[in-house]
Amino acid sequence: MDFLISHTSKSINADLILPPSKSISNRALIIQALCQSKPKLLNLSKSSDTQTLVQALKPNSKTIDVGDAGTSMRFITAYLSQQEGSYILTGSDRMKERPIGHLVEALNSIGADINYLEKEGFPPLAINGKALEGGKVDIFTSVSSQFVSALLLIAPTLKKGLSLSLKGEVLSKPYIKMTLDMMRYFGIQSSWTNNTIEVEPQNYVSKDLKVESDWSALAFILQAMSIAKSAQVSISGLSKDSWQGDSYVLNLFEKFGLQYEFKDEKLYLKKLNKGLNGDYNVNLIDTSDLAQAYCCTLSALSKSAKIKGLNNLKLKESHRLKALHMELNKIGQNNRYSKGTIQLKSSVLHTPTESFDSHNDHRMAMCLAPFALLFDIKIKNIEVVNKSYPSYWEDLKKMGFTISPLTHSNS
Secondary structure (H helix, E strand, O other): OEEEEEEOOOEEEEEEEOOEOHHHHHHHHHHHHHOOOOOOEEOOOOOHHHHHHHHHOOOOOOEEEOOOOHHHHHHHHHHHHOOOEEEEEEOOOOHHHOOOHHHHHHHHHOOOEEEEOOOOOOOOEEEEEOOOOOEEEEEEOOOOOHHHHHHHHHHHHOOOOEEEEEEOOOOOHHHHHHHHHHHHHOOOOOEEEOOEEEEOOOOOOOOOEEOOEOHHHHHHHHHHHHHOOEEEEEEEOOOOOOOOHHHHHHHHHHOOOEEEEEEOOEEEEEEOOOOOOOOOOEEOOOOHHHHHHHHHHHHHOOOOEEEEOOHHHHHOOOOHHHHHHHHHHOOOOEEEEEOOEEEEEOOOOOOOOOOEEOOOOHHHHHHHHHHHHOOOEEEEOHHHHHHOOOOHHHHHHHOOEEEEEOOHHHO
16 A cells, blocks of 8 residues: 655654664574563564564474564574574575575584575575584674674573684664663673684673664664754663664764753754754765665765665665665656665756555655655555564654555555
């Protein structure tokens, strides 16, 4: 179904609570499963990704379908490889196109027994879980940092621990650091020297955790504020000293005239009406989840820029570079992409004559919606936001957006 999205006043004033971080939630769930005494996890993400992982970790789960939850697929593959039993791990058609070979090869090299059921290097997988030796292993990091995190999370349980050598360009380093920081919170010591991470065999310590809000979700709020005529928003739930590398989003969006201040455990944001200028070219290799919101903000403000470091976007829920190219073309935005880079040229935008397509990708749906501050738009399949930000459309309503379903006859 198509939904019509509009915004009458073009001004935003709202008080929001962002959803809990699914990245922290997912790591915490694996650690909880590996703890002998189970810690309490408070404020867990309600995203479909995290709820999929909750179900997958239930005892007696032998055939597990993770749908399109990429993090669950990677983390569960490593977790089950060292849990006694035989398991089948599968997912959606798109999941079967997302490579997992580097992780499987690394696990098999330290004693795991994992086999492909269909295409070599891709899900579904047959996993015969058992105690693993561990030791030295190479992992190629040019596809996903989640391969590294999946191995690190189980590393303390391995007989010899793990000496992990990172090969190739390391994507999303802050996410690897988040994993190590969380492991440290639960009592695990590690070292990271050059491209080698070492974890000795040791036990996780049970410790309760309250999950903070998701910094990557803030990108879409900042996008809307940047496009609006005027904007003031207060946010609850974000940690000033966050484990999340995506807290970089504040620095990224400052160049659009946004001012921020932490006060009384809230983040206060305001758009300053000042001229925008400066260099919008960035390399987002460490924070590629911010790319769509950033690109769409530049497009809405008619700015030119080259955004690099986006090599892994072709392997997400959609081919995000291709999806951005297609949807931005619908409003007259001149852009091209190749080899992990998208080039945007200042363009005069126009109301789209057809609906935006979310490409079954939560971040695509969220980055397209703020264009309603420029002109009325229609978006297909808006429910995909449940993957990471189930309350997104309710938060947009609090910011003054109107969201209405369209029947087939008038869409």
